[in-house]
Amino acid sequence: MSVTHAPQTADVLARQDPELAEILLGELDRQSSTLQLIAAENFCSPAVLAALGSSLANKYAEGYPGARHHGGCELVDVAERLAVERAKSLFGAEHANVQSHSGSSAVLAAYAALLRPGDTVLALGLPYGGHLTHGSPANFSGRWFDFVPYGVDAETGIIDHDQVRTLARAHRPKAIVCGSIAYPRHIDYAFFREVADEVGAYLIADAAHPIGLVAGGAAPSPVPYADVVCATTHKVLRGPRGGMILCGSELAERVDRAVFPFTQGGAQMHTIAAKAVAFGEAATPAFAAYAHQVVANARVLAAALADEGLVVTTGGTDTHLVTADPALLGVDGRTARGRLAAAGMVLDCCALPHADLRGLRLGTAAVTTQGMAEKEMAGIAALLAGVVRGEVESARAREEVRDLVGGFPPYPA
Numbered sequence: 001m002s003v004t005h006a007p008q009t010a011d012v013l014a015r016q017d018p019e020l021a022e023i024l025l026g027e028l029d030r031q032s033s034t035l036q037l038i039a040a041e042n043f044c045s046p047a048v049l050a051a052l053g054s055s056l057a058n059k060y061a062e063g064y065p066g067a068r069h070h071g072g073c074e075l076v077d078v079a080e081r082l083a084v085e086r087a088k089s090l091f092g093a094e095h096a097n098v099q100s101h102s103g104s105s106a107v108l109a110a111y112a113a114l115l116r117p118g119d120t121v122l123a124l125g126l127p128y129g130g131h132l133t134h135g136s137p138a139n140f141s142g143r144w145f146d147f148v149p150y151g152v153d154a155e156t157g158i159i160d161h162d163q164v165r166t167l168a169r170a171h172r173p174k175a176i177v178c179g180s181i182a183y184p185r186h187i188d189y190a191f192f193r194e195v196a197d198e199v200g201a202y203l204i205a206d207a208a209h210p211i212g213l214v215a216g217g218a219a220p221s222p223v224p225y226a227d228v229v230c231a232t233t234h235k236v237l238r239g240p241r242g243g244m245i246l247c248g249s250e251l252a253e254r255v256d257r258a259v260f261p262f263t264q265g266g267a268q269m270h271t272i273a274a275k276a277v278a279f280g281e282a283a284t285p286a287f288a289a290y291a292h293q294v295v296a297n298a299r300v301l302a303a304a305l306a307d308e309g310l311v312v313t314t315g316g317t318d319t320h321l322v323t324a325d326p327a328l329l330g331v332d333g334r335t336a337r338g339r340l341a342a343a344g345m346v347l348d349c350c351a352l353p354h355a356d357l358r359g360l361r362l363g364t365a366a367v368t369t370q371g372m373a374e375k376e377m378a379g380i381a382a383l384l385a386g387v388v389r390g391e392v393e394s395a396r397a398r399e400e401v402r403d404l405v406g407g408f409p410p411y412p413a
């Protein structure tokens with residue numbers, strides 16, 4: 001088993017720094033021998049890992065292709081242009097900036113491009129699935145802008161569109177943000193565009209979660225509606241850890257300048273090359289089939305969890321993501337997550353709309369990359385419920401998890 005799947009670097013690392021190589025091997029073993037249900041994670045391909053562990057990690061490249069502050073950028077310029085062209089073609093966007101170091105950096109740059117400190121912004125409130133960058137007081141967003149939160153309907157868990165319109169009319173925000181860390185349904189981008197137009201606001205879609213589904217044609221695209229689309233490249237999209245911004249030509253220069261030099265320094269060229277690889281992979285029919293299977297799996301998982309007595313937010317999912325309240329099984333989300341971790345089932349807690357205690361957030365991106373399908377999702381839901389109820393001991397559950405994942409190695413030898 002290699003440490004990083006880039007064999008030339010793996011062997012060198014094992015020889016030169018066995019202590020660190022051991023940690024990397026241990027992490028690979030953890031990922032392969034437990035069940036990865038964190039909605040924001042995936043297994044990127046060996047080709048993506050190879051680009052990350054390549055000579056491009058050595059290169060300084062402040063600026064943009066053809067206009068760098070450093071010499072020797074001829075080849076990394078080609079790599080970045082390739083990433084940009086692939087992103088534009090994959091998402092049908094007029095402009096792509098692939099330099100954002102993360103999803104948060106992409107959102108920061110979008111705000112920097114469109115807003116001034118003190119501007120009012122409408123976004124999904126954090127208790128309903130908004131991200132930290134959507135107005136948390138612990139984040140630059142909450143400190144530098146005046147966020148007005150909208151919520152979800154208490155009964156259905158669906159975004160409260162009437163409230164969005166009412167708040168927009170009352171506050172006349174400079175920007176409206178749509179996007180979430182935990183909303184399992186498609187976002188009605190046409191509706192948000194209409195409201196933004198009515199009040200003269202920019203529309204920023206933070207599509208960090210669904211962008212991979214968009215790439216595979218399994219979710220609606222925000223690109224035709226939003227002024228700026230922010231995204232991550234490491235979730236369903238299955239690329240390296242990083243961010244990306246898509247926009248129309250008229251905002252291209254503002255967005256680029258908001259990334260560099262306003263909020264970032266040198267571009268991480270190895271990551272940009274890995275993004276190019278991932279965009280290439282995501283343009284294939286195999287990836288489209290994968291994206292649709294991710295959703296099919298999540299739907300079965302949501303239904304099976306509901307059958308087991310968990311209360312599934314919105315009653316199901318349109319995406320890779322399921323959130324559920326395990327209270328009827330006798331525990332809150334935090335306790336459930338602890339029991340599941342001991343059983344080798346790795347997932348997150350999340351805020352539940354209109355509930356005091358936290359719930360569970362699961363996703364099917366990683367298990368689907370491993371090749372699991374509907375049958376495995378039903379089995380996972382049954383085992384999860386048994387563990388949460390305390391009916392299946394963690395040692396036995398761990399064995400079952402090991403048997404299951406043993407049949408679906410993320411990186412077959």
Ligand SMILES: Cc1ncc(COP(=O)(O)O)c(C=O)c1O
Binds near residue numbers: 101131209
């Ligand atoms: C909606 C949304 N925005 C932004 C981010 C931030 O991404 P990162 O962790 O790469 O900064 C996330 C991450 O999960 C997210 O879900």
